[in-house]
Amino acid sequence: MAAIEVKYQEPEIDFTLIDRIIRDDYGGNKENLIMMMQAIQKQYRYLPYSALKYLSDYMGIPFTKIYEIATFYASFSIEPKGKHILSVCTGTACHLKGSGEMIKYIKEKTGLEPGKTTPDMKLTLECVNCVGACGLAPVVIINEKYNPEAELSLVSEFIEQVKAE
Amino acid sequence: MKTLKIILNGKETTAKPDQTILEVATENGVFIPTLCHSNALEPAAMCRLCMVELTEGKRSKFVTSCNYPLRQDAEVKTDTEAIRRGRKMIIELLMARCPDSDELKRLAGEYGANLSRFEPLNDDCVVCGLCARVCEKVGGKTLTLSGRGVHIKVDTAFGEASPYCIGCGACVQICPVNAIEIEDIEDERVITIHGKEAARIKLNHCETCNQYYGPVIDLTKVMERLGEKTIPPPNLNLCPACARQKLGKRIADRYYDVY
Numbered sequence: 001m002a003a004i005e006v007k008y009q010e011p012e013i014d015f016t017l018i019d020r021i022i023r024d025d026y027g028g029n030k031e032n033l034i035m036m037m038q039a040i041q042k043q044y045r046y047l048p049y050s051a052l053k054y055l056s057d058y059m060g061i062p063f064t065k066i067y068e069i070a071t072f073y074a075s076f077s078i079e080p081k082g083k084h085i086l087s088v089c090t091g092t093a094c095h096l097k098g099s100g101e102m103i104k105y106i107k108e109k110t111g112l113e114p115g116k117t118t119p120d121m122k123l124t125l126e127c128v129n130c131v132g133a134c135g136l137a138p139v140v141i142i143n144e145k146y147n148p149e150a151e152l153s154l155v156s157e158f159i160e161q162v163k164a165e
Numbered sequence: 166m167k168t169l170k171i172i173l174n175g176k177e178t179t180a181k182p183d184q185t186i187l188e189v190a191t192e193n194g195v196f197i198p199t200l201c202h203s204n205a206l207e208p209a210a211m212c213r214l215c216m217v218e219l220t221e222g223k224r225s226k227f228v229t230s231c232n233y234p235l236r237q238d239a240e241v242k243t244d245t246e247a248i249r250r251g252r253k254m255i256i257e258l259l260m261a262r263c264p265d266s267d268e269l270k271r272l273a274g275e276y277g278a279n280l281s282r283f284e285p286l287n288d289d290c291v292v293c294g295l296c297a298r299v300c301e302k303v304g305g306k307t308l309t310l311s312g313r314g315v316h317i318k319v320d321t322a323f324g325e326a327s328p329y330c331i332g333c334g335a336c337v338q339i340c341p342v343n344a345i346e347i348e349d350i351e352d353e354r355v356i357t358i359h360g361k362e363a364a365r366i367k368l369n370h371c372e373t374c375n376q377y378y379g380p381v382i383d384l385t386k387v388m389e390r391l392g393e394k395t396i397p398p399p400n401l402n403l404c405p406a407c408a409r410q411k412l413g414k415r416i417a418d419r420y421y422d423v424y
Contacts, residue, residue, distance in 0.1 A: 065309065
Protein backbone atom coordinates (compact mmCIF):
# COMPACT_ATOMS: atom_id res chain seq x y z
CA MET A 1 0.00 0.00 0.00
CA ALA A 2 2.26 2.77 -1.27
CA ALA A 3 1.29 6.35 -0.65
CA ILE A 4 -0.04 7.73 -3.91
CA GLU A 5 -0.37 11.41 -4.72
CA VAL A 6 -4.14 11.20 -5.07
CA LYS A 7 -4.65 14.80 -6.09
CA TYR A 8 -3.01 14.66 -9.50
CA GLN A 9 -4.03 11.21 -10.53
CA GLU A 10 -6.92 11.11 -12.91
CA PRO A 11 -8.64 8.13 -14.46
CA GLU A 12 -8.83 7.74 -18.22
CA ILE A 13 -11.73 9.94 -19.32
CA ASP A 14 -14.01 8.51 -21.99
CA PHE A 15 -15.04 11.67 -23.82
CA THR A 16 -17.52 9.88 -26.10
CA LEU A 17 -19.35 8.85 -22.95
CA ILE A 18 -19.45 12.45 -21.75
CA ASP A 19 -20.63 13.44 -25.21
CA ARG A 20 -23.41 10.90 -24.91
CA ILE A 21 -24.38 12.22 -21.47
CA ILE A 22 -24.50 15.81 -22.70
CA ARG A 23 -26.11 15.31 -26.09
CA ASP A 24 -28.27 12.20 -25.92
CA ASP A 25 -29.32 12.03 -22.31
CA TYR A 26 -29.88 15.71 -21.61
CA GLY A 27 -30.19 17.26 -25.07
CA GLY A 28 -27.32 19.70 -24.54
CA ASN A 29 -29.52 22.08 -22.54
CA LYS A 30 -27.90 24.42 -20.07
CA GLU A 31 -30.72 23.82 -17.59
CA ASN A 32 -29.63 20.19 -17.24
CA LEU A 33 -26.08 21.03 -16.24
CA ILE A 34 -26.42 19.70 -12.70
CA MET A 35 -27.94 16.44 -13.95
CA MET A 36 -25.03 16.06 -16.39
CA MET A 37 -22.56 16.62 -13.57
CA GLN A 38 -24.37 14.04 -11.49
CA ALA A 39 -24.12 11.54 -14.36
CA ILE A 40 -20.39 12.24 -14.71
CA GLN A 41 -19.92 11.86 -10.97
CA LYS A 42 -21.76 8.54 -11.04
CA GLN A 43 -19.34 7.31 -13.71
CA TYR A 44 -16.06 8.31 -12.06
CA ARG A 45 -17.20 8.61 -8.42
CA TYR A 46 -16.03 12.23 -8.51
CA LEU A 47 -15.80 15.12 -10.96
CA PRO A 48 -12.51 14.84 -12.88
CA TYR A 49 -10.82 18.08 -13.94
CA SER A 50 -10.67 17.31 -17.66
CA ALA A 51 -14.28 16.11 -17.74
CA LEU A 52 -15.44 19.43 -16.28
CA LYS A 53 -13.20 21.29 -18.70
CA TYR A 54 -14.74 19.39 -21.60
CA LEU A 55 -18.24 20.05 -20.27
CA SER A 56 -17.45 23.75 -19.99
CA ASP A 57 -16.09 23.97 -23.55
CA TYR A 58 -18.94 21.95 -25.02
CA MET A 59 -21.72 23.87 -23.28
CA GLY A 60 -20.13 27.31 -23.52
CA ILE A 61 -20.46 27.81 -19.77
CA PRO A 62 -17.49 29.49 -18.04
CA PHE A 63 -15.21 26.98 -16.34
CA THR A 64 -15.35 28.99 -13.12
CA LYS A 65 -19.16 28.74 -13.08
CA ILE A 66 -18.96 24.95 -13.22
CA TYR A 67 -16.31 24.96 -10.50
CA GLU A 68 -18.62 27.13 -8.40
CA ILE A 69 -21.45 24.61 -8.76
CA ALA A 70 -19.13 21.68 -8.05
CA THR A 71 -17.89 23.25 -4.82
CA PHE A 72 -21.27 24.62 -3.72
CA TYR A 73 -23.21 21.36 -3.54
CA ALA A 74 -22.10 18.88 -0.89
CA SER A 75 -23.10 15.95 -3.10
CA PHE A 76 -20.45 16.88 -5.68
CA SER A 77 -16.83 16.09 -5.06
CA ILE A 78 -13.81 17.34 -6.96
CA GLU A 79 -11.55 14.98 -5.05
CA PRO A 80 -11.44 11.30 -6.01
CA LYS A 81 -13.49 9.01 -3.84
CA GLY A 82 -12.98 5.39 -2.91
CA LYS A 83 -14.72 2.35 -4.33
CA HIS A 84 -16.79 1.96 -1.18
CA ILE A 85 -18.35 4.88 0.61
CA LEU A 86 -19.14 4.72 4.29
CA SER A 87 -21.34 7.57 5.51
CA VAL A 88 -22.04 8.10 9.16
CA CYS A 89 -24.85 10.40 10.21
CA THR A 90 -23.69 13.00 12.71
CA GLY A 91 -27.06 14.65 13.28
CA THR A 92 -28.17 15.39 16.82
CA ALA A 93 -30.08 12.15 17.39
CA CYS A 94 -27.38 9.97 15.85
CA HIS A 95 -24.71 11.82 17.80
CA LEU A 96 -26.53 11.08 21.07
CA LYS A 97 -26.85 7.45 20.05
CA GLY A 98 -23.11 7.21 19.61
CA SER A 99 -22.16 8.09 16.04
CA GLY A 100 -19.20 10.08 17.37
CA GLU A 101 -17.84 6.92 18.95
CA MET A 102 -18.35 5.14 15.66
CA ILE A 103 -16.27 7.72 13.78
CA LYS A 104 -13.56 7.46 16.42
CA TYR A 105 -13.62 3.67 16.01
CA ILE A 106 -13.33 3.91 12.20
CA LYS A 107 -10.49 6.38 12.58
CA GLU A 108 -8.66 3.96 14.86
CA LYS A 109 -9.17 1.06 12.50
CA THR A 110 -8.44 2.69 9.16
CA GLY A 111 -6.77 5.99 10.00
CA LEU A 112 -9.41 7.91 8.07
CA GLU A 113 -10.48 11.47 8.85
CA PRO A 114 -14.02 12.44 7.82
CA GLY A 115 -14.10 13.22 4.09
CA LYS A 116 -10.85 11.40 3.35
CA THR A 117 -10.04 8.31 1.31
CA THR A 118 -7.60 5.49 1.94
CA PRO A 119 -4.48 5.66 -0.26
CA ASP A 120 -5.49 2.48 -2.12
CA MET A 121 -8.77 4.18 -3.15
CA LYS A 122 -10.93 1.50 -1.57
CA LEU A 123 -12.80 3.29 1.19
CA THR A 124 -14.05 6.81 1.79
CA LEU A 125 -15.40 7.98 5.13
CA GLU A 126 -18.05 10.67 5.03
CA CYS A 127 -19.96 12.52 7.69
CA VAL A 128 -23.47 13.58 6.75
CA ASN A 129 -25.37 16.07 8.84
CA CYS A 130 -28.79 14.47 8.94
CA VAL A 131 -30.42 11.90 6.72
CA GLY A 132 -33.89 12.51 8.12
CA ALA A 133 -34.20 9.19 9.93
CA CYS A 134 -33.64 10.36 13.50
CA GLY A 135 -36.08 7.79 14.89
CA LEU A 136 -33.75 5.06 13.64
CA ALA A 137 -30.55 6.55 15.04
CA PRO A 138 -27.69 5.94 14.61
CA VAL A 139 -27.83 5.62 10.82
CA VAL A 140 -24.89 4.36 8.76
CA ILE A 141 -25.03 4.42 4.99
CA ILE A 142 -22.88 1.79 3.31
CA ASN A 143 -22.68 2.19 -0.47
CA GLU A 144 -26.05 3.97 -0.60
CA LYS A 145 -27.75 1.32 1.55
CA TYR A 146 -29.25 2.72 4.74
CA ASN A 147 -28.61 0.76 7.92
CA PRO A 148 -30.85 1.89 10.80
CA GLU A 149 -29.79 1.39 14.41
CA ALA A 150 -26.31 0.47 13.26
CA GLU A 151 -23.86 -1.11 15.66
CA LEU A 152 -20.10 -1.12 15.79
CA SER A 153 -20.05 -4.76 14.70
CA LEU A 154 -21.71 -3.88 11.39
CA VAL A 155 -19.11 -1.21 10.66
CA SER A 156 -16.18 -3.40 11.69
CA GLU A 157 -17.52 -6.26 9.55
CA PHE A 158 -17.74 -3.94 6.57
CA ILE A 159 -14.23 -2.61 7.09
CA GLU A 160 -12.85 -6.17 7.36
CA GLN A 161 -14.69 -7.04 4.15
CA VAL A 162 -13.19 -4.05 2.33
CA LYS A 163 -9.71 -4.82 3.65
CA ALA A 164 -10.00 -8.45 2.53
CA GLU A 165 -10.78 -7.46 -1.06
CA MET B 166 -47.56 53.97 -14.22
CA LYS B 167 -48.64 53.60 -10.64
CA THR B 168 -46.51 55.46 -8.14
CA LEU B 169 -45.99 54.29 -4.58
CA LYS B 170 -46.14 56.49 -1.53
CA ILE B 171 -43.06 55.96 0.62
CA ILE B 172 -42.39 57.57 3.97
CA LEU B 173 -38.61 57.74 4.17
CA ASN B 174 -37.30 58.70 7.60
CA GLY B 175 -40.52 60.62 8.27
CA LYS B 176 -40.49 62.48 4.94
CA GLU B 177 -43.05 61.63 2.31
CA THR B 178 -41.76 60.72 -1.14
CA THR B 179 -42.73 58.64 -4.16
CA ALA B 180 -41.25 55.59 -5.83
CA LYS B 181 -41.87 53.55 -8.95
CA PRO B 182 -42.94 49.91 -8.50
CA ASP B 183 -39.97 47.49 -8.34
CA GLN B 184 -37.53 50.24 -7.44
CA THR B 185 -35.25 49.14 -4.65
CA ILE B 186 -35.19 50.95 -1.32
CA LEU B 187 -31.55 51.91 -1.84
CA GLU B 188 -32.38 53.60 -5.16
CA VAL B 189 -35.20 55.59 -3.57
CA ALA B 190 -32.96 56.59 -0.67
CA THR B 191 -30.18 57.71 -3.01
CA GLU B 192 -32.62 59.75 -5.08
CA ASN B 193 -33.76 61.51 -1.91
CA GLY B 194 -30.28 62.11 -0.59
CA VAL B 195 -30.45 59.60 2.26
CA PHE B 196 -27.17 57.81 2.78
CA ILE B 197 -27.19 54.07 3.48
CA PRO B 198 -23.76 52.47 4.03
CA THR B 199 -22.94 49.59 1.67
CA LEU B 200 -19.88 47.52 0.90
CA CYS B 201 -21.12 45.08 -1.73
CA HIS B 202 -23.15 47.44 -3.88
CA SER B 203 -22.28 48.80 -7.30
CA ASN B 204 -24.71 50.57 -9.59
CA ALA B 205 -23.29 48.66 -12.54
CA LEU B 206 -24.02 45.23 -11.09
CA GLU B 207 -26.97 43.20 -9.88
CA PRO B 208 -27.40 43.56 -6.11
CA ALA B 209 -26.35 40.50 -4.14
CA ALA B 210 -27.06 41.51 -0.51
CA MET B 211 -23.82 39.95 0.71
CA CYS B 212 -22.52 42.52 3.23
CA ARG B 213 -25.85 43.14 5.03
CA LEU B 214 -24.77 46.67 5.96
CA CYS B 215 -27.61 48.26 4.02
CA MET B 216 -30.24 46.76 6.35
CA VAL B 217 -33.23 49.08 6.94
CA GLU B 218 -36.46 48.88 8.87
CA LEU B 219 -39.46 48.50 6.58
CA THR B 220 -43.13 48.77 7.51
CA GLU B 221 -45.51 47.44 4.89
CA GLY B 222 -49.03 47.30 6.27
CA LYS B 223 -48.99 46.52 9.98
CA ARG B 224 -45.75 44.63 10.58
CA SER B 225 -42.26 46.03 10.45
CA LYS B 226 -39.24 43.98 9.44
CA PHE B 227 -35.57 44.30 8.63
CA VAL B 228 -34.67 43.96 4.96
CA THR B 229 -31.57 44.54 2.86
CA SER B 230 -32.34 47.76 1.02
CA CYS B 231 -30.12 47.07 -2.00
CA ASN B 232 -32.22 44.22 -3.36
CA TYR B 233 -35.67 44.78 -1.86
CA PRO B 234 -38.12 45.85 -4.58
CA LEU B 235 -40.92 48.12 -3.37
CA ARG B 236 -44.33 46.82 -4.41
CA GLN B 237 -46.71 48.70 -2.09
CA ASP B 238 -46.91 51.83 0.03
CA ALA B 239 -44.43 51.54 2.83
CA GLU B 240 -42.59 53.30 5.59
CA VAL B 241 -38.79 53.05 5.63
CA LYS B 242 -36.47 54.01 8.47
CA THR B 243 -32.77 53.92 7.69
CA ASP B 244 -31.17 54.96 10.94
CA THR B 245 -33.01 53.67 14.01
CA GLU B 246 -31.39 52.42 17.20
CA ALA B 247 -31.99 48.75 16.28
CA ILE B 248 -30.42 49.21 12.86
CA ARG B 249 -27.39 50.97 14.30
CA ARG B 250 -26.96 48.05 16.70
CA GLY B 251 -27.19 45.54 13.85
CA ARG B 252 -24.73 47.46 11.70
CA LYS B 253 -22.32 47.79 14.59
CA MET B 254 -22.35 44.01 15.02
CA ILE B 255 -21.75 43.44 11.28
CA ILE B 256 -18.86 45.91 11.27
CA GLU B 257 -17.31 44.22 14.31
CA LEU B 258 -17.47 40.86 12.55
CA LEU B 259 -16.11 42.28 9.29
CA MET B 260 -13.33 44.10 11.12
CA ALA B 261 -12.26 40.78 12.62
CA ARG B 262 -11.84 39.53 9.07
CA CYS B 263 -9.89 42.49 7.74
CA PRO B 264 -8.71 45.01 10.34
CA ASP B 265 -6.61 47.08 7.91
CA SER B 266 -9.38 48.40 5.68
CA ASP B 267 -9.75 52.19 5.72
CA GLU B 268 -13.40 52.05 4.70
CA LEU B 269 -14.20 49.68 7.56
CA LYS B 270 -12.20 51.78 10.01
CA ARG B 271 -14.25 54.82 9.05
CA LEU B 272 -17.51 52.88 9.52
CA ALA B 273 -16.29 51.48 12.83
CA GLY B 274 -15.67 55.00 14.07
CA GLU B 275 -19.10 56.12 12.93
CA TYR B 276 -20.97 53.26 14.59
CA GLY B 277 -18.74 52.95 17.66
CA ALA B 278 -17.75 49.35 17.00
CA ASN B 279 -15.87 47.45 19.68
CA LEU B 280 -12.87 46.04 17.83
CA SER B 281 -11.62 43.70 20.51
CA ARG B 282 -14.86 41.77 20.71
CA PHE B 283 -14.07 39.04 18.19
CA GLU B 284 -10.85 37.19 17.63
CA PRO B 285 -9.18 38.57 14.50
CA LEU B 286 -9.06 36.26 11.51
CA ASN B 287 -6.90 38.48 9.26
CA ASP B 288 -8.41 37.20 6.07
CA ASP B 289 -8.24 40.55 4.22
CA CYS B 290 -11.46 39.76 2.36
CA VAL B 291 -15.04 40.55 3.37
CA VAL B 292 -16.50 38.10 0.80
CA CYS B 293 -18.74 40.76 -0.71
CA GLY B 294 -18.56 39.00 -4.07
CA LEU B 295 -18.09 42.25 -6.03
CA CYS B 296 -14.95 40.98 -7.77
CA ALA B 297 -16.64 37.76 -8.86
CA ARG B 298 -19.68 39.63 -10.14
CA VAL B 299 -17.69 42.29 -12.00
CA CYS B 300 -15.43 39.61 -13.50
CA GLU B 301 -18.45 37.83 -14.88
CA LYS B 302 -19.78 41.02 -16.45
CA VAL B 303 -16.65 42.92 -17.48
CA GLY B 304 -13.70 40.57 -17.39
CA GLY B 305 -12.94 37.08 -18.57
CA LYS B 306 -15.23 35.22 -16.14
CA THR B 307 -12.21 34.21 -14.10
CA LEU B 308 -13.16 34.79 -10.48
CA THR B 309 -15.90 33.07 -8.55
CA LEU B 310 -17.02 32.42 -5.01
CA SER B 311 -16.24 28.78 -4.34
CA GLY B 312 -17.58 26.65 -1.52
CA ARG B 313 -20.46 27.62 0.72
CA GLY B 314 -21.15 28.78 4.24
CA VAL B 315 -18.00 29.35 6.27
CA HIS B 316 -15.84 27.83 3.52
CA ILE B 317 -16.82 30.42 0.92
CA LYS B 318 -13.93 32.30 -0.67
CA VAL B 319 -12.91 34.16 -3.79
CA ASP B 320 -11.17 31.72 -6.07
CA THR B 321 -10.30 30.86 -9.63
CA ALA B 322 -11.34 27.50 -11.07
CA PHE B 323 -9.55 24.74 -9.10
CA GLY B 324 -7.44 27.44 -7.44
CA GLU B 325 -5.00 27.60 -10.32
CA ALA B 326 -3.78 30.60 -12.33
CA SER B 327 -6.51 31.23 -14.86
CA PRO B 328 -5.91 31.38 -18.61
CA TYR B 329 -9.16 33.32 -19.16
CA CYS B 330 -8.13 36.52 -17.36
CA ILE B 331 -7.87 39.55 -19.66
CA GLY B 332 -6.03 41.67 -17.09
CA CYS B 333 -8.63 44.43 -17.07
CA GLY B 334 -8.16 45.06 -13.35
CA ALA B 335 -11.88 45.61 -12.70
CA CYS B 336 -11.72 43.32 -9.66
CA VAL B 337 -8.85 45.33 -8.19
CA GLN B 338 -10.64 48.60 -8.75
CA ILE B 339 -13.99 47.49 -7.33
CA CYS B 340 -12.74 45.71 -4.16
CA PRO B 341 -13.93 47.74 -1.12
CA VAL B 342 -11.08 46.51 1.10
CA ASN B 343 -8.24 46.38 -1.46
CA ALA B 344 -7.67 42.65 -1.03
CA ILE B 345 -6.66 42.03 -4.66
CA GLU B 346 -3.29 43.16 -5.95
CA ILE B 347 -2.28 43.93 -9.51
CA GLU B 348 1.29 44.45 -10.60
CA ASP B 349 3.14 44.78 -13.89
CA ILE B 350 6.39 42.86 -13.55
CA GLU B 351 8.55 43.40 -16.65
CA ASP B 352 6.58 41.86 -19.53
CA GLU B 353 3.82 40.30 -17.44
CA ARG B 354 0.84 41.49 -15.44
CA VAL B 355 0.23 39.49 -12.26
CA ILE B 356 -3.01 39.50 -10.27
CA THR B 357 -2.73 38.19 -6.72
CA ILE B 358 -5.56 37.15 -4.40
CA HIS B 359 -4.88 36.01 -0.83
CA GLY B 360 -1.17 36.02 -1.61
CA LYS B 361 -1.79 33.44 -4.33
CA GLU B 362 -1.28 34.11 -8.01
CA ALA B 363 -4.68 34.19 -9.70
CA ALA B 364 -3.64 35.12 -13.23
CA ARG B 365 -0.61 36.06 -15.29
CA ILE B 366 -1.02 37.88 -18.58
CA LYS B 367 1.59 38.88 -21.15
CA LEU B 368 1.89 42.61 -21.83
CA ASN B 369 2.12 44.36 -25.19
CA HIS B 370 5.42 45.92 -26.14
CA CYS B 371 5.56 49.43 -27.61
CA GLU B 372 7.97 49.61 -30.53
CA THR B 373 8.63 53.33 -30.24
CA CYS B 374 9.35 53.93 -26.55
CA ASN B 375 10.38 50.34 -25.76
CA GLN B 376 8.03 50.06 -22.79
CA TYR B 377 5.39 47.52 -21.85
CA TYR B 378 1.75 48.56 -21.76
CA GLY B 379 -1.76 46.95 -21.76
CA PRO B 380 -2.21 43.17 -21.75
CA VAL B 381 -2.23 40.96 -24.83
CA ILE B 382 -5.80 39.78 -25.23
CA ASP B 383 -7.76 37.84 -27.77
CA LEU B 384 -9.93 40.54 -29.35
CA THR B 385 -12.33 38.06 -30.98
CA LYS B 386 -14.12 37.44 -27.69
CA VAL B 387 -14.40 41.15 -26.97
CA MET B 388 -15.85 41.80 -30.41
CA GLU B 389 -18.22 38.87 -29.97
CA ARG B 390 -19.54 40.49 -26.83
CA LEU B 391 -19.97 43.78 -28.70
CA GLY B 392 -21.90 41.95 -31.43
CA GLU B 393 -19.37 42.59 -34.20
CA LYS B 394 -17.77 39.89 -36.27
CA THR B 395 -14.67 41.54 -37.72
CA ILE B 396 -11.68 42.64 -35.71
CA PRO B 397 -10.49 46.19 -36.42
CA PRO B 398 -6.78 46.45 -37.33
CA PRO B 399 -5.54 49.00 -34.78
CA ASN B 400 -1.94 49.99 -34.33
CA LEU B 401 -1.31 47.35 -31.72
CA ASN B 402 2.38 47.95 -31.31
CA LEU B 403 2.07 51.47 -29.92
CA CYS B 404 1.39 52.43 -26.33
CA PRO B 405 -1.38 55.03 -25.80
CA ALA B 406 1.11 57.87 -25.21
CA CYS B 407 3.08 57.11 -28.38
CA ALA B 408 -0.11 56.64 -30.38
CA ARG B 409 -1.29 60.08 -29.26
CA GLN B 410 2.04 61.58 -30.18
CA LYS B 411 1.96 59.98 -33.60
CA LEU B 412 -1.59 61.16 -34.23
CA GLY B 413 -0.67 64.69 -33.12
CA LYS B 414 2.27 64.66 -35.50
CA ARG B 415 0.10 63.49 -38.35
CA ILE B 416 -2.42 66.26 -37.74
CA ALA B 417 0.38 68.82 -37.52
CA ASP B 418 1.91 67.57 -40.80
CA ARG B 419 -1.41 67.87 -42.56
CA TYR B 420 -1.88 71.38 -41.15
CA TYR B 421 1.37 72.53 -42.70
CA ASP B 422 0.67 70.70 -45.95
CA VAL B 423 -2.52 72.63 -46.56
CA TYR B 424 -1.01 76.05 -46.09
